[in-house]
Amino acid sequence: MGRRAGKTSGVGDVVVLAALLGLAGGVVVPTTYGEVNGVELPTSFIGGAVFDRIYTFKGIPYAAPPVGDLRWRPPQDPAGWTGVRDAAQFGARCPQVVEMPFPPGSPLYELSGPFRSNSSSEDCLFLNVYTPNVASTADLPVMVWLHGGGLAIGSADTYPAEIPTSLNNVVMVTINYRLGNLGFLPTRDAETDGNVALMDMAKALQWVQANIRNFGGDPDRVTIFGQSGGAWGVSLLVMSPETRGLYRRAISQSGVAGLGASRRGDTAKTENLAASLNCPMDSFDDMMSCLRSKPAHDLLELDAPVPIVGGSFLPDADDLWDIMYKKQVNEVDYLLGTMDGEFSYGLLAAVPQVTADGLDRTVFEEILPAQLNFIAAQFPDGNVDNIVQPVIDQYMNPDSDDPIYTRDRFIQLMTDYRFTATTVLMAQAVAAHDTARVYQYEFQHHTTSVSPERPPYAKADHGDDLFYMFGIPLLRDDTGASWKYSFTQEERDLSLDMMAYWVNFAANGDPSDFTGAARMRDLVTWPRYMTSSQSYLKLDVTSSADVKIRESNMKFWNEEVPRLMGKDVIAVGDDFVVSTTHGDVRGSEFLTSSVVGNALFDRVFTFKGIPYAAPPVGDLRWRPPQDPAGWTGVRDVTEFGARCPQVEYPLPHPIYGEVLGSGGIASSEDCLFLNVYTPNVSDTANLPVMVWIHGGAWYFGSSSTYPAEIPTSLNNVVMVTINYRLGNLGFLPTLDDDAPGNFGLLDAIKALEWVQSNIQNFGGDPDRVTIFGESAGGWSVSLLVMSPMATGLFHRAISQSGVAGVPVAQKGDITLTQNLALSLNCSTDSYDDMMSCLRGLPSEDFLTLMAWPVVIDGRFLLQSPWDLMNHKFINRVDYLLGTNNDEFGLLLSVDFPFIDADGMTRAEFETNLPIPLQTIADQYWGGSVNTILQPVIDQYLDPAMADDPIYLRDQFQQLLMDAFYAAPTVMMAKAESGMLAVAWEASSRVYQYELQHSASVFSFRPPYVGVDHGDDLFFLFGIPLLCDDKGSYWKYSFTQEERDLSLDMMAYWVNFATNGDPNDWTGAARMRDMFHWPRYTSSSQEYLQLDVTSSADVRLRESRMKFWNEEVPRLMGEHVHNHRARADFSVGARETSCSLAVLVLTLAVSYLLA
Template identity: 80%
Template sequence: MAGMYCTSRGLCVFVVCTAVILSLTGGSDAVVVSTTHGDVSGSEFLTSSVVGNAVFDRVFTFKGIPYAAPPVGDLRWRPPQDPTSWTGVRDVTEFGSRCPQVEFPLSGTIYDAISVRSNSSSEDCLFLNVYTPNVSATANLPVMVWIHGGGWYSGSGASYPAEIPTSLHNVVMVTINYRLAHLGFLPTLDDDAPGNFGLLDTIKALEWVRGNIRNFGGDPDRVTIFGESAGGWSVSLLVMSPMATGLFHRAISQSGVAGFPVREKRDITQTQNLALSLNCSTASYDDMMSCLRGLPSENLLTTVFPSVVTDGRFLLQSPWDLMNHKFINRVDYLLGTNNDEFGYMASQVPYVDADGMTRAEFETNLLENLQLVVEQYLRSSVDTILQPVIDQYLDPDMADDPIYRRDQFLQLLTDAWFAAPTVMMAQAQSGMPAVAWQASSRVYQYELQHRASVFSFRPPYVTGADHGDDFFLMFGIPLLRDDTGNSWKYSFTQEERDLSLDMMAYWVNFAANGDPNDSTGAARMRDMVHWPRYTPSSQSYLKLDVTSSADVKIRESNMKFWNEEVPRLMGKHVHSNRASHGTRETSCSLSVLVFTFVVSYLLA
C-alpha cells in the first residue's frame, strides 16, 4: 500500500508503506518456538526462486504473534496490557489484523504491483512478526525491530517484506503494529497515560523482544530499532524517553526525527473537539470518555495531525528541548534523509506544478506549513519567522522566477521537516561526552540522492530521491524475482540493485557492530565506500547514490537557520552545537545522564 496524509493546515506528507506478496515455494514441518505467553508454530519461506542473491535458502517466519492484549472496550486509550497466555501451540503462519487506520491509496506502476498482506483491520491489532535465518537459542544474531511509517495514520508491520533482507544477512528482523490516528494519540486526563498510546505500544513490543527474541535466534543485548517517516519519529522519541532506556542499543531514523507539534499534559482540546464532532457531551470528562469508548473505531479515523504529549513519563520535555539539552538515551545512531523529500507534492497539490509557484501561492502555503513548525516550540504565531524564512530561501535577484520559487519551496520544506531535525539529533547524540562506564555514541548521517528508474512516471522536475524512496532500497525490493524465478520483478537497473545491496549491508553492519563499515559476522562481504563517522566538529555524512561519496556539513547555512536562528526567534535559548570538552558542558551532560537513570529507576 502507498499512502499520503494531509493535515488540516495543508501539509501533505507522502509515506511509502509498501508490501510485497511473497509466494512460498514450498516448506517442511512447522518450527515451534517457546515464548513467555505460549508456544508458537511458524513456517518456512524458501528464497531460491524469489530473492536474487539470497544467502540463505530458507527463512523462518512467525506472523501475528500477540505482544499485548487487545486495546478494546475500557482498554481503549489505556497503556498496553499483557496478552492472555495460551495452552498448546499457537499457529502463527498468517498475519494478524492491522490497526484501524486512514487509507490513502496512490496509483503508480510500482505501487500497483505491490499490495497489503494483512487483509483485515481491527482494534485487536497489537501483533508482531519475526523473521530469522536461524531459530537456535545460541545463534545470538543482531536484532532489528522495524517501526512502520504512515504519518501515525496508517500502515502495519505486515506490509514490509522483511523476508528479503533476512534472506541475505545474519540478522533477526521484527516488524510491529501499533495504534494509529486518534486511537493511538488522543490526549486524555488519565495520569497513567495522558496520550502517546501508539508509542507505549512500541515499548511493550520491545519488552516482548527483550524477553523472547533469544529463542528466535536473536541477541537481546544487540537490539536496533529502525523506522521510516513516522517510524523515524517514533525511533527518535524512544531515544528521548526514559521509559525506553535499556530496551534497545542502537537506533536508525530514516526520513524522520521528532520535530513536530507537541501538547502539554492535560491539554485535551483536541479530544473535546473530536467529542463534539461525534455528538459526545464534554460537560463531564468521564462521560465524554465513556461516550468515545463506546463508538465504533471507524468514527474516530479523522485526519487531525497527531501530536505527542509531554506527559512526565514517556516524554519529560518537548522533543526540541530534549535534543537541545542532550537529555536523551545514549545509543549509537544512524540517521538521514532523502534530498527531495517533498517532491511528491509536485503531483499531489495544485499550487506546485510544472509552471512553478506564484508569489501569492508561495507565501500562503508557507504560512500554513510554518504553523506546524512553530507548534513544536509551543508557540502559535508564525509572524516572527515568516519574513526571515523568506529571506533565507529567496534570493531577491531570483524571487520573480516561479520555477525558482517552486524549487525553493520544496527545498525549504525538506530542510524544515526532515534535514534540520535530523542534523539536530546527530549533534545532540554525538555531542554527549563519554563516561567511565560507556563510550561516546557512534553517529552516522546520510542523504539519499538517487531517484530510482522505476519512478520515471513522476514529473521530470522531481529529480532527487523522494519521501519513501529509501524504503524500496532498504528492504531489497529491487532483488525480487518475477513469478518464473528467472527474471527481475521490477525494472530497477543493476546499479540500483547494487545500491540496495549496499544499503542493506550498511544497515545490518551498523546493527551488528555499531559501525556501518564493520562487516564482522556478515553472511556475505561487500566492498563499499567508507562511511565517515559524524562528530559535532566534522559533521560528516555519506551521500548515498549509485556512486556514493562522503561530504561534510549538509546545507550548513540552512541547518543553522532552522536549528539556531528560528528557535531564538521563538524565544528559546540555543545551546552551542560546537564540540566542547569544557567542565561546564560535561558537568551538565553528566547531570542529565544521572537524572535519566533516576527517572528510569522510578518508572520501572
C-alpha cells in the same frame, strides 16, 4: 459454415454423446493459427444444467506433429490454416501400449468409449475447448484437464467435459500430450533433456494464454487439474520454473509425482531401448537418428515414465522428493487430495493374492518388497531392504494373523505410500509459500449403486472421483425423463458439490467462495490447509473437516522412510515451533530460491501475527498496552494479524504496493501484533536484531506492508516488524495519570519488551537490538531515543526520513479530545463520562486526519523533543540517520496541488507558506508563525529570481524538506554525537547520510523530482532483487547498479546493527566492496552521499541547518544550547544544568508518588 454470433446453422452429421443428441449448430472462433468451427451442443441430456446449450471445439492443434526429426523435440508451433477449420471431432490419441483399462460396466467408459478417436497417431497434440459463452468479454475461469493413465496411456477424449461445463460458469480445456517413451525418453539435447510430455503441457497452456479469451475464458484465471497420471503432470508443472505465469491454480486428484527420476545426462534407459531395437550405439546422434526412424509402436513400453531433474524444465535436485522436501515449487493456489481406498479395487488387480477372503500374513510379507518398487524408484541410492521391516512394524499388529485385517492393512499402506503421503508432502511444500492457498481433501464415499461387481471391502477406489467430477450421476437416459444410472440423490448432490468446490477454487482460489458462481449450494466450509493446522475436508455425501490425516503414517513415509533411504530429513514442522513467554508458536518457511536474486539462505523462517499485547479494546482503549493472554498448545502464526484502524491512503503508482500497500489485510482494534523473520531459529545463533517501526504519519500503515523476508534472506540478521495504534486511537491526549497520551509509542515499548524476553528463541541477540523506521517510523525511533522508558530496550537506532520535529502538548491539555468528543455527540461536562462515551463508539468514528501531538507526560517524554535535543538529554545509543534529497518531490507534495511541472507563482509561494510553517511553530511554546514567515522567505528566495516559477517551486520544496526532515535530522545527529563519554561507557557513534539516487523505475514521475520520500524503502527492503514469476528474470527494471545499491544499503544497515559501524563486516554473511562511511562528529559533521557511486561530504546545507536549528528557535523564544552534554539518562547520574536536574528530580518524585 457455422455462425460467428447469433443464429445457428447445421454442420453435418456430428455424433456427440451417442443418441442423446441430434444435429447441432456451429460457431466460429478465431485463434492465433486460424478460425475454428465448433459445435453448439444442447444440454437437455444433463439433469439440472444451468445452460441450455454449450459450445464444444474439438481437435484443435496446439503444436506441430512431433514426428520425424521433431520426435523427442520441444513442441513447435502448428502450421496455420486459411478458411475455417472444422473442430467437431476429436483429434487422434497419442500412441500408447494398451487402451485405458476400465472395470466392466464402468459408466465413464460406457459414456465416453464410443466417441473416442478411432485411431492413435504421433500427430496427436490436440486440445478441446468446452464453454458456455464464446463472448471475448465473458472472462470465465478456465480449467485445463490433464488426463490420467500413468503418463503412459489415456487421452483427452475420454472425459465428458460437456457435463461440468453445462452446470457451472467455467471454460474447460482437455489436452493430449505425448506418452510413455515418446514423452519421457532421456536425451542429451540441451533444449529438452527428455521431458517433452511436460513441454507439451506447457505448450498447451501457452495456447490457452494466447487464445482462451476468444472462447469466453480469462487467461488470468487458469487452473490446471488432473487425476492419477494427470495429477502427476500437474504436480510436475507446479515444480517447474518454466511454467510460472501460465496458470494460477492447480488441482491434483489422486496423484503427486512421487516417481523415479533421472538426472540430466543419464541416458541408460534410452541406450537400452536402442540396443533392443538394433540401433547403432557408437554415436549418440546416430542412435537417436535410428530411434527417430522407428515406428511408434516399437518404442512403447508399459512402465512408469521417468522425468528428468536438473535440466531445462525441472529444478536442479537429486530427485522429485528433494524438490518437494526443499519446497522448490511455484507459489500457486493448490487443491489436492486422494481417495480413502486408492488400492481397494482397480489397482489391486495387480496383486491377485488379495481376495475377498483376505491376505495371508506370510504372503503379505513375501510380496511386500516387490510392492515397494516406487520407493526404490524415488530413492535410487537407498536399499529397500532397509524399510521392509519398519513398514511391517508401522502397519501390522504383531499378534494378528487375521487375513481380513492383513488385507485391509495392506490396502491402507499401499494407499498411503503411493498416494496420500506424497500429497501431504506437496501440500506442505506449497503451503510454506505465504500467499499460496492450499486445500486438501480425502474422498470417502463408497459408490456401490453402479458398481455391483465390487467386493464389499472396497472403499472409494482410484478413479471414483471422476464420476462425480465429470457429473456422470446427472446424466439422463435417452428419453430425458429418467436418470441414466442408478446413483442415489445424495450422490447426485455430491457430484454437484464436488464440481462447485472445484470451480469455486478455479474462480477465486477458495472452494467455499461462490463469487461469480452460476448457482449457490449449501456446502460445508472447506478449511484452508496450513503447515501448522493441516486441515482437510472429508469429502462425502455429508462432508466434514478434520486435521492431520493419518499423522503417524504420513510422518513415517515422509520422514522416517526417506531417512532410512539415505536422505537428510528434518521433521516436518518441528523446526518451525518456537517458545515465547505467552505460548508456543508455529511459523512457516519462506523459500527464497525463486523469489530473491542473490539470496544467501535458501529459506528463512517467518512468524506472523504474534500478539505482544492484549487487544486495546473496551476499557483498554487509550490505556497503556497490557500483556496478552497466554495460550495452550501451539499457536499458528503463518498469517499476518489485523492492521490497526486507519484511513486508506491512495498509492500514486502500483509499484508502491511493494512497500506501502495494505496487502489485503483487514483492520481491527485487535491489532497489536508483531512479525519475526529469521534465517536461523537456534537459540544460540545470537544474530543482531532489527525492529522495524512503520511509517505513515501515525495515521496509516502496518507491519505487514514491508517484505522483511528479503533483507533477512540476504543478511545475517533477525528482523521484527510491529503494529502500533494509529491516529486518534494511538495519540489522543487524556487526563489519565498512567498514560495521558502517546499510546502508539507505548505500544512500541511493549513490543521492545517482548523482543527482550523472546527474541533469543528466534535466533536473535537481545543485547544487539536496533530500532529502525522511516517517516513517522523515524519519528518514533527518535522519540524512543529521547524516552527514559525505553532505556535498555535497544542499543542502536536508525531514523530514515524522520526525526521528531512534531507538535507537542502538555500533560492535561485535552482540547483536541474535547473537540473530538463534541463532534461525536459525547458530553464534555464530566471527563469520565466523556471518555466512557468515546470508549463506547466504534473505531471507524475516530478515523480523522489531523496532526497528533506527543504529550510531555513526565514518563515517556520529559520535555519537548526540541528541548531534549537542544539539551542533549537523550539516551546514549549508536545512531544512523538521514534523509532523501527531495523528500517533498512527489509523494508528500500531493498536499500542495499547485506544485507542478510549470512551477508556482510568487503569490502561491507566500500564500501557502504559512500552512506548513504552522506545524513548525507548534513545536515551540508560545511562538507565532508570523514571527518566522519573512525570515524564511529571506533565507530561501533570491530577490533576483523571485518571479521565476521553476525557481519558486524548487525553493518551496527545498525549504519544506529542510524544515521537516534535514534540519531535525542534523539536530539529532549533533545531539547524539555531542554526548561526552563517561568512564564506564563508550561515546555514541553517529552516521549521517543523504540518499541521492533516483531509481530508473520511477520514470512515471515528473523530471524535476529527485529522490522522493519513501524511495529508500525500495532499496532497503531489496525490491530491485525480486525475481519474476518464473524465477529466472528480475521482476522490475532496476539497473544492475541499482541492485548493487540495494545490496550496499542493506549491508550498511546490517553492519551497523551488528557492530555499531556500517563499515565493520564482522559477522556479516558476505563481504561487499563499499565506500567507507565516515563517522559523524559534532565537529566534522561528515555524511555519506549514498548513491550508485557513493561519496562523502561535510556539513549538509550548513547555513540553512543553522537557520532552522538555531535562528528559528531563537525567533520563537527558545534558548539555544551549543555546549556538549556530559551524559544522558541511559546510565548513572548526569551533569546537566541545575534547572534541568531539578526538573528531572521533580518529575521522578511525581512518578513515584503517582
